[in-house]
Amino acid sequence: MSRPSSDNDTVDGPLRPSDHLETTADGAASAPVAPKLGFVEWLRWGWRQLTSMRTALVLLLLLAIAAIPGSLVPQRSADPNGVSQWRATNPDLYPVFDALQLFDVYTSVWFSSIYILLFISLIGCVLPRTKHHWKALRARPPRTPARLSRLDDHAERTVAVPDGEDAAGHAAHAIDLAEAQLKSLRYRVERYEVGGAVSVSAERGYVRETGNLVFHGALIGVLLSVGIGGGFTYTGQTVITEGDGFVNSLGLGYTSFNPGRFVDTENDLVPYSITLDEFDVTYLEPGTQGAGQSGDFAAHVSTRFPGEDAQSDVIRVNHPITMAGDRIYLMGNGYAPTITIRNADGDVVFNESVPFLPDGATMTSQGVVKVPDGITTTDGESEQLGLAGFFYPTAATLESGALTSAYGDLANPLLTFWVYAGDLGIDDGTPRSVYALDPTGMEQIAGNDSGVDSLELAPGETVDLPDGLGTITFEDETANGAAESVKRYVSLSIHNDSGATWVLVFAILALLGLFAALFVPRRRMWVKATPGDGTVLIEYAGLARGEDPAIAIAVDALARDHGAALGELEPASDAAPRQATPNVD
Amino acid sequence: MSLDDLSVLLLWTAIAIYTLAFLAFSVDLARRSELAIAAQDAKTREHAKTLVASGGQTIADIRSEEAAAKAALEARPSQRARFLFARLGTVLTVLGFLFHLGADVTRGIAAGRVPWSNNYEFALTGTMLVIAVFLGVLFKYDLRFLGAFVTGLIVVLLGGAALAYYVEVVPLSDPLKSIWLVIHVFVASLASAFLALAFALSIVQLLQSRRERLAIAAAGTDAAPRTRLPFLRTLPSAEVLEGLAYRFAIIGFILWTFTLIAGAIWANDAWGRYWGFDTKEVWTFVIWVLYAGYIHARATRGWRGTRSAWLSIVGFTAVLFNFTIVNQFFKGLHSYSGLG
Ligand code: HEM
Numbered sequence: 001m002s003r004p005s006s007d008n009d010t011v012d013g014p015l016r017p018s019d020h021l022e023t024t025a026d027g028a029a030s031a032p033v034a035p036k037l038g039f040v041e042w043l044r045w046g047w048r049q050l051t052s053m054r055t056a057l058v059l060l061l062l063l064a065i066a067a068i069p070g071s072l073v074p075q076r077s078a079d080p081n082g083v084s085q086w087r088a089t090n091p092d093l094y095p096v097f098d099a100l101q102l103f104d105v106y107t108s109v110w111f112s113s114i115y116i117l118l119f120i121s122l123i124g125c126v127l128p129r130t131k132h133h134w135k136a137l138r139a140r141p142p143r144t145p146a147r148l149s150r151l152d153d154h155a156e157r158t159v160a161v162p163d164g165e166d167a168a169g170h171a172a173h174a175i176d177l178a179e180a181q182l183k184s185l186r187y188r189v190e191r192y193e194v195g196g197a198v199s200v201s202a203e204r205g206y207v208r209e210t211g212n213l214v215f216h217g218a219l220i221g222v223l224l225s226v227g228i229g230g231g232f233t234y235t236g237q238t239v240i241t242e243g244d245g246f247v248n249s250l251g252l253g254y255t256s257f258n259p260g261r262f263v264d265t266e267n268d269l270v271p272y273s274i275t276l277d278e279f280d281v282t283y284l285e286p287g288t289q290g291a292g293q294s295g296d297f298a299a300h301v302s303t304r305f306p307g308e309d310a311q312s313d314v315i316r317v318n319h320p321i322t323m324a325g326d327r328i329y330l331m332g333n334g335y336a337p338t339i340t341i342r343n344a345d346g347d348v349v350f351n352e353s354v355p356f357l358p359d360g361a362t363m364t365s366q367g368v369v370k371v372p373d374g375i376t377t378t379d380g381e382s383e384q385l386g387l388a389g390f391f392y393p394t395a396a397t398l399e400s401g402a403l404t405s406a407y408g409d410l411a412n413p414l415l416t417f418w419v420y421a422g423d424l425g426i427d428d429g430t431p432r433s434v435y436a437l438d439p440t441g442m443e444q445i446a447g448n449d450s451g452v453d454s455l456e457l458a459p460g461e462t463v464d465l466p467d468g469l470g471t472i473t474f475e476d477e478t479a480n481g482a483a484e485s486v487k488r489y490v491s492l493s494i495h496n497d498s499g500a501t502w503v504l505v506f507a508i509l510a511l512l513g514l515f516a517a518l519f520v521p522r523r524r525m526w527v528k529a530t531p532g533d534g535t536v537l538i539e540y541a542g543l544a545r546g547e548d549p550a551i552a553i554a555v556d557a558l559a560r561d562h563g564a565a566l567g568e569l570e571p572a573s574d575a576a577p578r579q580a581t582p583n584v585d
Numbered sequence: 586m587s588l589d590d591l592s593v594l595l596l597w598t599a600i601a602i603y604t605l606a607f608l609a610f611s612v613d614l615a616r617r618s619e620l621a622i623a624a625q626d627a628k629t630r631e632h633a634k635t636l637v638a639s640g641g642q643t644i645a646d647i648r649s650e651e652a653a654a655k656a657a658l659e660a661r662p663s664q665r666a667r668f669l670f671a672r673l674g675t676v677l678t679v680l681g682f683l684f685h686l687g688a689d690v691t692r693g694i695a696a697g698r699v700p701w702s703n704n705y706e707f708a709l710t711g712t713m714l715v716i717a718v719f720l721g722v723l724f725k726y727d728l729r730f731l732g733a734f735v736t737g738l739i740v741v742l743l744g745g746a747a748l749a750y751y752v753e754v755v756p757l758s759d760p761l762k763s764i765w766l767v768i769h770v771f772v773a774s775l776a777s778a779f780l781a782l783a784f785a786l787s788i789v790q791l792l793q794s795r796r797e798r799l800a801i802a803a804a805g806t807d808a809a810p811r812t813r814l815p816f817l818r819t820l821p822s823a824e825v826l827e828g829l830a831y832r833f834a835i836i837g838f839i840l841w842t843f844t845l846i847a848g849a850i851w852a853n854d855a856w857g858r859y860w861g862f863d864t865k866e867v868w869t870f871v872i873w874v875l876y877a878g879y880i881h882a883r884a885t886r887g888w889r890g891t892r893s894a895w896l897s898i899v900g901f902t903a904v905l906f907n908f909t910i911v912n913q914f915f916k917g918l919h920s921y922s923g924l925g
Contacts, residue, residue: 019886053885060878061896064871071867071915078861106862226860235857290755297759317759318854329857495857503859507846514842518835546884549828 013545014209014522015132017053017125022546050117051124059118066114070105073097077104119223126216133209141190144199144526148541153552155559156539158532159568167531171198174538177565178527181558187525199528204521208546211516218513221506229499234259234268241336241353241489242482245275248326248494268496270324275302275310279333279488283409292361294408299330299490315492325496332491334358334365335391337415337459338475341371344468349374355489356391357435363408365391368437369417370424377421378468384424385469386437387455389417393486413486415474417455418447419466459485521548525558538562588695589754593747595688596709600744602681603716603736609674610732616670617730617816624818644804647797651822658727658821658829671729675720678736682716685743689713696754701770702761704912708746710771711908712739714778722782726829730820734785765851769844776840777904779833780876784901786830787894794823794891827894831883834897838876845869864915868907875900 016022049055074082083103087094101108148154161170175191179200182189187202236257238246246253249271259265280298284290297317302310305324313321320329334356341350349371356367369387376382394407395414403416422442445466447454452466460476476485522545530537540562542555586594657666689709693700701710719735722728757766796817820826848869853859860866879900882893 016884021884021886021889053881054887057878057881057885057888060874060881064874064878067862067867067871067874070862071864071911075862078863284756289753293755293758295756295759295762318763318851320854320857327857331857493857497858500853500859504846504850507849511839511842511846514839518839547828547831549832 014136014212015129017051017056018048019053047124050121056118056121056125059114059121062114063118066111067105069102073102073105075103075105077106115223119220122216122220126213126220129209130213130217133206133213136209137206141188141201141203141524144192144194144201144528145541146194148526148528148539151541151543153542153544153555154540155555156537157559157563157568158535158537159566161531161534161536167534167536168196171529171531171536174529174536174562174566175200175527178558178562181562181565182525182527185558197528197530199526202525202527203523204525205523205545207516208520208522209517211513211518211520214513215510215517216513218506218510222503222510225499225502225506229497229502231260231262233495233497233499234263234265235496236494237331237491238494239355239489239491240274240276241355242276242279242487244353245273246492247271247273248323254494270305270326272303272305272323274323274328274492275304276300276490277302277312278483279490281333281409281488283407286407292407294361297330297333299333299492315490325498327495327497329493329495330490331493332358334489334491335363335393335410335413336487336489337367337391337413338477338487339369339415340473340475341369341385341465341470342473343375343470344378346470347374349470353487353489355435356389361408362405363393364405365393366435367391368435370426370434370437372424372426375469383421383469384442385465386420386422386424386439386442387417387472388420388437388439389415391415391486410484410486413459415457416447417457417472418450419445419455421445421467421469518547521550521554522546523548523551523554525555527558527562538566588691592688592691592695593751595684595691596743596747599681599684599688600740600747602677602684603740603743606674606677606681607733607736607740609670609677610729610736613668613670613674614730614733614816616668617819618814621815621818644801647800647804650818651825654819654821655825657819658825660727662724662727665727668729671732674732674736675723675729678716678732679720681736682713682720685709685713685716692754698757699767699771701774702757702766703750703752704908705746705750705752707770707774707908707912708742708750711774711777712743712746714774715739715781718775718778718782728782728829730816731782731785731789734788735782738781738785760855763851763854765847765854769847769851772840772847773844776837776844777908779837779840780901780904783830783833783837783897786826786833787897789817789820790823790826790830790894791891791898793817793820793826794894797823823890827890830894830897831880834876834879834900838873838880841869841873841876845873864911865907868903868911872900872903872907875903 013022074086076083086103090097097103101110105111145151149156159170159174161167165173175198179189179191182200182202185204187204188206189200189202192199192201234257236254238253238255240246248269250257250265250269257265276299278300280296280300281294282296284293284295286292299315301313301315301321303313303321303323304310315321315328315330317330320327322328335358336353336355338353339350340348343349350369352369354367354369356365358365367389369385369389371385371387373382373384375385390403392403392405392412392414393409394405394411396404396406396412398404403414420437420439420442425438425441444450446452455463455465455472457463457472457474459474460479462471462473464471477487478485524543524545526539526541528539528541530539540555540559542551542558544551660666689700692706692709696702696706700706715735716739719728719731792814796814821829848866849859852861852863852866875896879893879896882888882896
């Protein structure tokens with residue numbers, strides 16, 4: 001397709017990897033040959049392999065395949081509980097999968113190698129093409145080929161020279177017209193004259209290559225933004241019960257916090273505060289379609305910057321609020337029954353609203369109470385207590401006799417506890433989850449096989465702990481003026497990701513580049529006029545660079561319009577309308 | 586009868602009409618086969634008369650057949666061959682589409698929101714878009730030879746969805762209450778519609794290129810090339826089919842790219858991160874990369890033609906897999922199939 005050009009200031013088409021369809025045979029000949037040469041040549045050969053179309057293609061396909069296992073096996077980053085469950089069900093396979101990094105696919109050595117190679121290839125491909133394209137943008141359209149009739153999309157007509165003009169003059173006039181016509185079609189034009197034949201060479205659609213480069217360049221931009229932005233990102237989680245607050249500071253507010261490498265946790269966090277005034281939720285009533293489904297979650301909060309007045313705000317799903325560049329999301333909600341425990345002397349040893357973790361739409365929830373101090377046995381020994389409980393917002397009894405929750409809202413709240421006495425294992429400083437109780441080293445004194453029934457409480461009720469250890473009360477919040485008997489809590493997620501904006505910018509650039517790269521036709525057109533004896537032969541030809549379904553139509557249109565401008569009425573020979581297909585039925 | 590019941594009724598009517606359209610288009614292909622064979626017989630007789638070569642075609646015959654098929658493909662609607670059964674198939678498809686549209690709109694009104702919020706509705710709207718794009722493209726290209734494939738595919742997908750995915754209207758869950766549900770899911774469905782047509786064309790391309798290889802091998806010899814699908818002779822060449830498939834695929838690809846970006850924006854609003862390799866995100870990405878591979882393959886020496894066609898087929902298989910198996914059985918944040 002491409003012709004050797006003697007002119008230094010013409011650039012022949014966009015630069016392509018050597019195994020691109022449009023590169024010439026000499027480009028292909030320089031493709032894989034066993035290198036017998038020195039180290040440098042060997043390196044150069046390797047580089048050319050890496051930046052070839054075939055390699056890019058194979059790496060793309062490998063990337064697609066390598067991404068799949070991450071959707072089949074739970075991933076630590078997205079679903080840590082899933083990984084624990086998987087481990088419990090497949091104890092033998094777990095170490096094998098773990099060694100293969102199948103629980104961390106997207107940070108694994110093998111996945112990373114593929115995309116890093118792909119991006120090296122991409123950079124190696126884009127840089128020389130950008131340089132080449134830069135030159136092409138300022139070069140002249142190439143010389144008119146000697147024999148236009150050999151091109152696929154070609155038309156010609158012979159016109160008579162009008163009286164009083166010579167053939168050469170009429171040829172020049174025809175080319176003037178063609179040049180003006182091509183210019184108005186936004187072609188870049190250049191005139192050539194070889195052996196009496198005048199021609200205009202025209203090219204358009206440089207934007208196609210620009211778009212291609214913008215697209216590929218923007219992909220690099222996306223990757224860099226993700227990589228660098230990740231270093232400045234922090235995310236944290238917190239739980240706030242109605243009436244309570246949160247302060248944006250590491251020591252105070254967060255239940256978990258993951259800062260990126262470059263985050264200065266001392267100084268980057270603005271100490272604003274958020275108080276949960278009320279959490280709203282609606283449940284679809286029994287008997288309606290989708291009964292029991294909850295929705296319209298709304299956390300009514302008061303937010304405050306240090307030294308300023310409090311503001312009211314609402315956090316909803318899909319509508320995070322923004323504070324000092326942090327986006328604050330509503331991630332979950334649940335019940336936090338308020339529990340008071342008194343020892344045998346009647347002293348309060350525990351009084352908190354304890355967040356229970358819900359499971360499923362009917363909100364059967366699990367929670368743990370730990371009492372490290374203040375309880376003494378009847379023998380006078382001090383004892384630690386652990387309580388593991390279920391909360392049922394609408395308690396109901398299954399046929400098996402087991403309790404369950406029938407509905408997510410507070411229709412018939414009930415709290416049950418198993419009680420353990422002994423050593424909680426928290427004195428040695430090992431961090432323990434506030435949601436889990438490790439009963440090793442403890443004795444179960446209520447519930448299950450302990451011989452004592454589990455404790456059951458409705459709001460406002462108080463029952464005795466076993467063995468005369470004291471009492472436990474499930475406080476009714478309506479007694480304190482609240483609207484509901486049990487407090488609710490929300491879990492919030494706080495994110496600061498300044499890289500995200502850049503990712504979006506590059507993604508949009510990529511999309512725009514793609515439009516141009518795929519839909520702008522890049523084509524060359526030539527019109528040549530060869531003076532003869534009282535006539536002028538006018539030839540039209542077009543050449544598509546890359547996909548261009550409309551090139552034939554474009555050549556026809558050019559020939560037709562040019563003919564009309566010349567005052568010729570008969571259609572050019574190749575440009576005759578297409579034959580209609582005959583009727584068959 | 587509730588509006589939703591009406592929607593279901595319209596839907597089954599549409600499926601029945603599409604089935605008839607499928608039959609009409611199939612008869613059309615069979616009649617084209619007869620035509621192709623008759624043309625070959627005539628030629629054979631002529632050859633015998635003039636005592637030139639016997640049974641087979643010459644390369645020139647093959648080329649002129651190709652040129653005629655290409656011209657027919659690009660002919661304007663008024664100049665197209667009046668194949669009776671192809672016209673019947675088209676009319677039935679239009680009719681089926683109207684019922685389908687009715688089913689979709691009534692479902693939307695019954696639900697009081699856009700009708701693409703669970704698997705059943707995705708299928709309803711997605712298949713409707715396949716037909717819409719197919720009918721729209723008929724104005725530009727005579728793709729009626731794809732009619733049997735397209736209507737057949739739609740009958741299977743839509744019937745399957747109506748049987749396996751139907752759920753009654755329930756209010757949206759909170760994460761779905763977003764403008765991005767309207768945009769992201771709709772564009773994803775539209776992308777799938779274009780990719781579906783590319784897929785259909787790629788399959789015909791593979792059949793055609795096999796037939797062409799045999800025909801060229803047999804050219805000039807005594808043996809008439811044997812094909813089990815003689816109607817292929819009346820269809821455009823594999824190269825033309827490939828170019829067409831590519832055009833649909835790049836439109837689908839751009840729309841898919843937009844889907845990916847819009848999905849990330851939505852995820853950032855709903856879950857606080859724009860990307861987390863959630864199962865659905867993984868599959869959206871895999872599909873995107875597969876089609877990027879397909880576009881590259883088309884420009885790589887040694888990959889244009891049959892190999893790139895296979896990539897288009899694999900790509901659309903991944904689209905279907907994503908929609909059925911991933912939505913239904915893979916665990917993740919995107920549990921919106923409505924199938925519990
Ligand atoms: C992250 C990986 C890559 C992706 C997602 C990707 C995607 C694409 C897409 C969508 C196109 C079509 C748009 C157009 O024609 O301009 C394209 C074209 C192209 N890509 Fe890539 N690409 C990647 C890497 C590469 C690499 C590493 C190379 C160099 C070997 C490369 C070279 C090309 C070339 C030369 C074209 C133009 C094809 C033509 O002439 O039609 N790409 N790429």
